[in-house]
Amino acid sequence: MSAKSDIDLLRSSVREFSEKVLMPVAKKIDAENFISEDILNQVANMGYFALRVPDKYGGPNLSTLESAIVVEELARASGAVAIMATVSGTMVAYPLVHYASEELKEEYLGRLSKGKIGxxxxxxxxxxxxxxxxxxxxxxxxxxxxxxxxxxxxxxxxxxxxxxxxxxxxxxxxxxxxxxxxxxxxxxxxxxxxxxxxxxxxxxxxxxxxxxxxxxxxxxxxxxxNGFKIIIDGLNEGRIITASTGLGIMQAAFDESLNYAKIRETMGKPIIEHEMVQSMIADMKVKLEASRLLIYNAAQKIDNNEIDYPMWSSIAKYATAKWGVDVVRLAMQVEGGFGYSKESNVERYYRDIKMIEIGDGTNEIQKLVISRSLAGKITSPRLKH
Structure with a gap:
């Protein structure tokens, strides 16, 4: 896929699946801390646990950008499913694609393409x-x-x-x-x-x-x-896709709080007409769209194997983590007491989004990578084949 129409088609397909299959069970998954075999099989059948697996091994052969979009849309419904796809489909598949022997690729990339989870x-x-x-x-x-x-x-x-x-x-x-x-x-x-x-x-x-x-x-x-180089390369890829789970959560929180602000009334009018709420909504929108641009830009740099992609991966991860927590916090603030209750999805988004500041390298580690990259000490670690 490369044309904008193909990207739009991919996004539409994942969104339809997420809204039909995942949204109805997302709260149950969170409450029970478990995903049923039926749901896992449906996710696997869509190829979401094998995002980066080449078609040679039966996979969807998605780029980093396309993988980011898939995970973003999954996360709008379920952060748990999205992070599972992130790990299996990219952080496991990507190192195998770039560093494993042909025998290992055929065996384990083949397993991912058949619905197994790594x-x-x-x-x-x-x-x-x-x-x-x-x-x-x-x-x-x-x-x-x-x-x-x-x-x-x-x-x-x-x-x-x-x-x-x-x-x-x-x-x-x-x-x-x-x-x-x-x-x-x-x-x-x-x-x-x-x-x-x-x-x-x-x-x-x-x-x-x-x-x-x-x-x-x-x-x-x-x-x-020589495994540490593989770890770092996998993390550079994985950070973008992990950030994409944050992006999907941000989008879901923004959408829910915006809709709430349009129907919730105080002082005789919808709260969206109050300037303080308008200020929060605007702040959320800016941070949401800025995060999206940074993630997509970094993903394309990885796909092009640009020498400075590790820095841009960390920039996108750091910004999305920091702004993501801000956006979901503001979404809860807009919804007030309702947002603080488990009746609202925002309560779950608030717990999920925090991991973006920790997993695949904390915010503090991302700043270290950025500064060391600017000093010329970090460039693309990918081996040439």
Missing amino acids: AFALSEPCCGSDAANITTKAEIDGNDYVINGRKTWITNSTYADFFLVAARTGKQEDRHKGITIFVVDNKDCIEKSKLDMMGYRGSGTSELLFKDCRVPKENIVGEVN
Whole structure:
């Protein structure tokens, strides 16, 4: 897809699916912290868990921009489904596309295209922002590596068919130079403990304990001890799509509060006619559209492999996170007591949007990436094939 009409058609298709399938069950997903197999199958059948998988392997072969639009529209209905699509369809698929062997691509990209779900096991209790300090170990044993360690805050874990796992194959003091990425099938050596998160409830976020998980050497993605570059490249892509979930939530909150302001009356007139409410609505609209422009611009830079795309990815992620929280807070303010209750969807949006300031690199990390990029220390890490 490239022409504007194709983009519009894609957006229309995802919006129709989201409004028909996801909106009616979004509150239930949030309340129960679970997504039914039926809903997951419908999402999978649309190809949303395989967004970046090339058509060679049966996937939809979407660009970063197209993936961002899909996730934006999913998030208007369900942040949980949107973040699941973000992780499986981009943060898992993208590294496999660019760094995996042909055998791994055929097997695991093929699984994604058939509706299976992937998860990216990176964060650990010791190491969120400091990914170079991970302690999960992978030790060579014959033709296999044996993985032991703990991962946490891993989205999709409950439903995942396989994991991309970042593990230490070098010494701890090697930091980023001693990390390797493995594809690990879901099996009994992985113990899962589901987490009760504030937002994006239902996305299968869990803690994982790897106990002597044997993985064949052939399941290494890229090269031994060169996994950190893959992590960074995947995060540069993933930050844009994660920001797109925030964009969809912002849009939903704006739409709901605007409609509310048009029908809620005080002092004999709709509150949209009060200047204070008009000021909030205008502020929300500016931040919403500015975020959209930054996300789409950064996505196109990734698609063009422009050398400075990591900086623009962080700019878009940081701005959307900061402004997204502002927009949803204002939406709740417009709705007042109703917005603070679970009768309003804005209450759920408020809990969901906060994660954008934390996941895939906190706001503080994004500012570090931006400043280091301006100093010439960060450019595109993507390997050339």
